Amino acid sequence: MFLSGIVCFGVFTICAAAPNQRVTIDAAGCGMRPLLADNGAYEMTATKARIVGGTESVPYTWPSICSFMTDTGYHICGSTLVKNKAGTFYLVTAAHCISQRRASRYLARCGMHGMSAANPDSIILRFRDMVLHPRYSDLTFENDIAIFTLMDQPATNDFIQPACIANQPYYGGEGAIVAGWGTLSYGGEMASTLKQVYKPIKPDSTCAIRYPGEFVASNMMCAGEPQGGVDACQGDSGGPLYTYRDGKWYLTGVVSWGYGCAAPQNPGVYADVYNLQSWINGVIN
Template sequence: MTTYCLIAFLVAAVSAAPSTWDINAPGCGSNVVSYKYPDHYIVGGQEAAKHAYPWMVAMYYRGSFRCGGSLVQGSGSRSYVLTAAHCTVNTNANQWEMRLGRHDLSATETSTRQHIGVDQVINNPSYSSSTYNWDIALLRLASNPTVNDYVRPGCFPIGDISPGENSFVSGWGALTEGGSSPDKLQVVNKPILTHQTCRDQLGSNSYYDSNMLCAGFDAGGADACQGDSGGPLMAIRGGRVEIVGVVSWGYGCARPERPGVYSNSVKSKNWVSGYINGN
């Protein structure tokens, strides 16, 4: 997102059997790590448990870290990274490298890492660079990763997103507004807000119900920040973690009454399904 820092939580979970209309690969949204909900924020700092979010992707462009993303798979034969369109617009596929199985970006992590190139950048055709509406994109991987304890696909949501629902966001973005970024993955939790609250606090000319949701506390203190763009906003449903949003934009980081804004995964599910189930 343009100004964010993220966090999330995960439970040890075996994915429930997907419904007949689920676009996800079997076993998505689970990990082998068990720990409690975080009680600190990315802005202020809490390191995630190692490999608690095995779908988390560090996206490098021309050799430099740019954004976060999530590994997704459907019934098709190819694997994709779900991210924000503002991260990928006007970029070349052959200059991206997706780094999977990572926790500490300063370490070699040779036993867990998988670094894979990209052969296609797919920005949502409705994406607006002026409003950030439909800020969602897919990167098709040049080869499929090996699925194991450290690299697993995330799940798209089956049901709608509810105001008040607890959500989690994770990333390697800045720990304070305008501050430095950590090497180790960070995580935080915050509630989903109503569309009316989002409009009231962000402005009706900036926040669009059509493909946005927002999450945060009136007092601030929990947010994504610079470098967290494209990463997942998650919720736990039915024994698995679902990616309910993609980090998009916000006014600064963790400011009072300035919740973070995310592209709504439910609204984009049909568009995403056309790719991950058809190729």
């Protein structure tokens, strides 16, 4: 999505917890990658992996990521599976990925690696309902998050797993991984297989300097290298920015917007899942 030079990579009572208080709003057993013996912890040091430029993920080892599609099967954005306290799956993506206000106009393909290759363990999810954040703005991309209720619940297995929902704030310098099937360069071709990139999360003060007047710390976060070169890109919108905490993978950010892809001094911007946690809780629980 393009708007005023911005490239985007791709209702409800709000109550707040005490600052920095850990509140768990999802099911136990989240954040697992069963096909990796160490749950993929080693990838947090794989700093050369990237989407722009292209390093392939180990096939089928991100069981919470899904391709968010039109009902005709055209890839629009990324998305992430989560579970509520009762163990019911929901799908999280970016609000800016939504152009039709009917849940039936979309579907998700999960448990996949290759965009066009056979994925024998993949499934198609259809939706009964969707909720966009009531304060989402398609001008500023504030509160860029949407949640879909599934028509039917999939079985949890090695290929279908929920990410944990961030229950503590990020910190500047914390490592993170973003994954998706987006373009390999600005305006380039879409990835044929799932790619991933390691990116350090930047302090809010740095994000505000890089995007003066546009970065809103109450619901946004940013991540990237000062020299650029690693980033999400078009078609990655709505997908996950994962952090690895206490042996689990957490959905900490939702790919939202940025200027160009992997440009120096222009970190990617994400919806801040921790700061949006109370709204998420109100929708899924």
